[in-house]
Amino acid sequence: MARTTPHDRPLTEAQPLYWRIATELLGELRDGTIPPGERLPGERHLAEHFGVSRETVRQSLEVLRRSGLVATDRRGSHATLPGLPVETPASLTFPVGARTTGPGAVDHATVTWETPSPEHAEALGLAPHRETLVHRYESTGADGRGQRTAVTSFSAVALAEVAELARYRDRTEASGSAQLRLAYDWMRRAGLSLHHRDAITRLPGASTVRVTRCVHDQYARPLEITDLVVDAQQDALVYEFTLPAAG
Template sequence: MARTTPRNHPTTEGTTEERPLYWRVAGELVGELRDGTIPPGERLPGERQLAAHFGVSRETVRQALDVLRRDGLISTDRRGSHATLTGLPVEAPSSLAFPVGVRTADPDAFDRATVAWEAPPAEHAVALGLAPHRPTLVHRYRSAAADGTGLRTAVTSFSAVALAEVEELARYRDRADGSGAAQLRRTYDWMRRAGLTLHHRDSITRLESGASVRVIRRVHDQYARPLEITDLIVDARQDALVYEFTLPAAV
């Protein structure tokens, strides 16, 4: 029997509990189309890559793509599926990748990132000026080489200022359940596009074991308001180092 897909848009109809899994995936894909993660006209990753990205089966991805195709948000030809949603031109990305320590693209490496709306670690709450136990957007990143070596784990918490000023980040609140994949690699570009000048301070120290390095990144804007803090642990050997720099706002 042929499968039919509802015509209602996944981001406007029903609650998360009422929707099948492919609707959630379709909604997250729409978000990435709108925030520029997948620019207009650019080819989407293949079904296998999308399945790994969202942590679902290829059949679920196929159903999600069918929803977006019916709504005219993507088109498919012999070269694959392409984003057709109208949006702003994507600027050249800054030299800074998010989160600190993120790996360059490696198809053989394990690479997973999620977001949740929850109370951040106590140290993060203090750094961001948040009241104890007040929830915010928390991003978690985990990556390792294909053989399991070089493990990197990072936890990032965003401030109320960042969520108020940066529309692309604020959109994640309603779908930040901690389960779906969420790549925020263009976070610093979004912040700059919102008119924020970024001041980073990265503290790098070697842990007592000598086998791992801890990096703590704090980001403020031109008004000294905290935007985010990231705590990264890298399986590597390196001496302590602290450096600072400023990335101007986009003009």
């Protein structure tokens, strides 16, 4: 007997809910929301995304597994649709504006557990006066020019999903040195696709610009926000891009 799959049958109200969710998930796999070979979000996240129970998600994944469209191993479920493999993107350094320290240059970073600025708290969806992980970065060239300062606040989602960040909660000190240059790689390995929106604006009456980076995951949940001030001569610019989660 021929085996039917979600792409063989049109979506109808008479179909079981799990079949309808399998069809919707397949659509997201095909349109590149989850690229071939990438790890799928966990059952809890998929259940929240589609507004169904985790049991319904399990049944939907089983439909796709039987059809050979999803494979599951000890790392989780992965899309197996035909397509070009996802290349490892160029290293994305955290925080925005961080650079390799040259001879004689000063590069310093710290992490603290504190209440972020009201602007950061609002962007991250944090309740007023709620503490979170805050990262500060300073860099000055060997000639004393080209100063860069960045302040990053992480959301509750980032701390809950990314184990490497969560570990800092009990290790932060006011003067604690920390380099989180792999923060974006940690997020990707946790199964988060990163959507960045960077707004670059020249500060009035100054030779510096402010860069405000907001990072969300594939469910539009805020992960972090960074404010960078750097010496530069540049007009306002806004650009967006997405960095897929690691497979």
